[in-house]
Amino acid sequence: MPQTPPDRNRTDPQAHPQRLRVAHLNPNAATPFLLRPDGETRAAIADELGVEALPKLEFRGEVRAEGAQGWRLDGRLAARVTQACVVTLKPVRSEISEPVRLRYSPHLAAPEGDEVEMGDETLEPLGAFIDLTAAMIEALALALPPYPRAEGAELAAPEDEPEPAEDTRRPFAGLDKLLKGDG
Template identity: 50%
Template sequence: MSDSTALRVADLPQNTPTAFEIIPDKETLTALAAEMGVNAVRKLRFTGEIKAMGKKDWKLSGRLGATVVQDCVVTLEPVTTRIEEQVEITYLARVETPEGAEVEMPEDDSIEPLGTHIDPAAVMAEALALHIPAYPRKDGAELGEAVYAEDGVQPMRDEDTKPFAGLAALRGQLKDED
């Protein structure tokens, strides 16, 4: 995304929220689709506000709306997905960073360290990437069962791999003998 959407924190008013609305043009949508690995991003809109929290911290609250076209993982036909998400990020002037080789991911992933700028377009792109379905499926599309075996050999099916399937069959045979 361009630097033109980045807002300099020092220029943001402390006592009133700063509203934003981002509706990318066709070229930007095409670039985002390529970056996200999808067929197309048809519509994209990110609106919200940035407001001060105390003297040094800031909060970005926004609403992401997007229409994304991807290939179905089963049929490879195009699947259109509508994404509607609330996005909130808190920018803290002081973020505790643990020292050492191993660093655990914080439980709250909506907290970011405050830099010199807050970029709603970058937040929009990240939120879009996080909410695009990893395995889109066309309605009613299901994976079938592929069965392979050499000639003359009984193929192993999914239900044969279930640990208690054999026991249930054995129990059924024992009941029949009684």
């Protein structure tokens, strides 16, 4: 299992990402991985994703050859997150356990300019490295509950507004007379 050397000044999870050099991967055997970011790194990831806390984060799996030139990542993301309730702003704790599958292809280019997405969200461009940290953060961002709610939190129903009065104006009422020359 590859490990990133500890760095006491590490606050940015992208500063020293856990990456696998593709040229060093064995095409005949799976390469297992396990990422368990330390507290400081989890705090930086939580800040990056806009969540209140990230007390647990683990990403484990394996990378193996797929076809002649591609690679496949199969893993599992496990996390515990605290987000603000969208109604009350009280802390909402969620457990996340998601399978992660990514395919890396050398025949795929990264989106440029106005292109912001790729058609298949499991397909990634293959470069010299497979960045496990980036895959972990992206998987976590996609797995976060979009509208966390505290238990029992409900939006207040809007007050009944009176129905608007029926529009009795008739802007073209005299037009027919005007067109006939009667007006």
